[in-house]
Amino acid sequence: MAENERSVVAFLGPEGSYTHQATLDAFKSSRFTIAPQTTIEDVFGAVQSGEAYRGVVPFENSSNGSVVFTLDLFADVQGKYPGIIVCGESYVAVKHCLLGYAPSSSTSQEAQAQDPETPVATPLYDISKIKTLYSHPQAWGQCKEFLGTYLKHAERRDVSSTSKAAEIAAQDKTGESAALSSVIAADMFGLDVLAKTINDKVENTTRFLVLRRASSEAPSTLNQQESGQEDVQGHDWKSLVTFTVDHANPGALAQCLTVFSNHGLNLTAINTRPSGVQNWNYIFFVEFKGRKDADKDDCAVNKALGELEKLCRGYRWLGSWENRLIEG
């Protein structure tokens, strides 16, 4: 790529989505062209083909768990994305808001002092006229208390993203439609924020991963260079590995996991998905603290992977990146 060409960062769109926000957080520099994609697979495809320099995809939500579409693309049963690895992560606080058109006669109300026993957000306007709600299916479960308190009888319609929900609600000027969506979407579609942070768990957070081609250049401190973020975690790294085991061997999985602890590598997450090859066989996803270093054969991660190779049926290292989780 020429020095003066702007690099493309592909992300799961549309604009106004939480992935968009994660992308803007991770790539602040004017060096980048931010390009929305329709599906998570489109992001993988754009990075694999080289159309995009980097890709940003949702990976895990603190309440809803893993994004299985992303896991299945990493598992890559059909061998379409052999060059994809992870080179960064980004955490975004999910703060759903109720968006719509405020009644013209009403003015914004101060949120009342709340009973600490029932910490439900208070509407900023009269929302009694709302008859139809739009949102992504995951959002209903995240806003149960607010909806149960104020919008019990409104009809709920599933749409493909919280951003799309805001776009649809914006088309109904009667004030009878509203969306569970983000502040960024309110600005984008000219809607009023009728209630702020209406999710039950205010610490609801989604983790996004940054993808690159293994063959592309890897800045040694990627996020810092690209985004200007401070390296708040020092030199704390995480790695992702997938592997399959011989299901006929009772201890195979435990043996594989013991390899990591034997080398002092703390597992931070484990996931399983159907292997895609044989029913009721699984592929395991293990994330751990540590960094694979191409230059050092004797680093703990390299040694652990060498031992894993002898115990598992097959494994794949899917990248090492700087940890961005601020542990409370």
Added chain:
Amino acid sequence: MAENERSVVAFLGPEGSYTHQATLDAFKSSRFTIAPQTTIEDVFGAVQSGEAYRGVVPFENSSNGSVVFTLDLFADVQGKYPGIIVCGESYVAVKHCLLGYAPSSSTSQEAQAQDPETPVATPLYDISKIKTLYSHPQAWGQCKEFLGTYLKHAERRDVSSTSKAAEIAAQDKTGESAALSSVIAADMFGLDVLAKTINDKVENTTRFLVLRRASSEAPSTLNQQESGQEDVQGHDWKSLVTFTVDHANPGALAQCLTVFSNHGLNLTAINTRPSGVQNWNYIFFVEFKGRKDADKDDCAVNKALGELEKLCRGYRWLGSWENRLIEG
């Protein structure tokens, strides 16, 4: 319960769903009243309260993986279902069909001999008039090849179940609507089977679990007594356990899993879900071959659970039941 009273079996409805089929497979006796529920949580609730003698819920699909709603109800963060345990399982082959009204002028065509390179089901009638398709969101991904070959331009509408899809398609007598649904739903709503077994992987299978209250009586060979099924697996049992670990201890998960292999208990599945207590902490679901026996302190499962208790933060045994998987 009085001897002559019919026991209620609650299942995730509606009638005509794959869970309905699993329920009829597992409870063949005329002793039972089969009662559809609206949500998986309603099934848990009916069993916990004693309204239902047994409950049937989907647990895992061979292509799509675990049903996270069911996992979260077993995790039971709010302590609503302390009495629920698993006492049986049932496997149902998912054979999606294309259901609709056959054109009056056309007669059923014999499926042509298929090219073994492209094993896509062949429509039994002319389906070129179909403009709108209804199904459960999971079904689209399971029937990609058929839809890509024959119904590329039909609009897809998500509905809450494959059975509901058939019900909606049945209301459009023009022949322009069709559903991806089951044979049982074709009978129920008077639709024609326009194409059979249109899923890409013909071995697509869903596993269902049978729930009971721990305090209810447990027949020693439950499925055999209740359903008349032959005990094809001899005395092969499976058990489900959930546990949480100290995330600050790098080897905790591997140590917990090693307990099972040390006692010769083969792990058949492992799952994780957010703990619901603290972000990025997880609850682990482990399924293994073996049976907890209340009468034998020295059985392998009892010994393993005793050791697990010392290594984990907390654990819960969620039942032991006869294995119904016929391994190929």
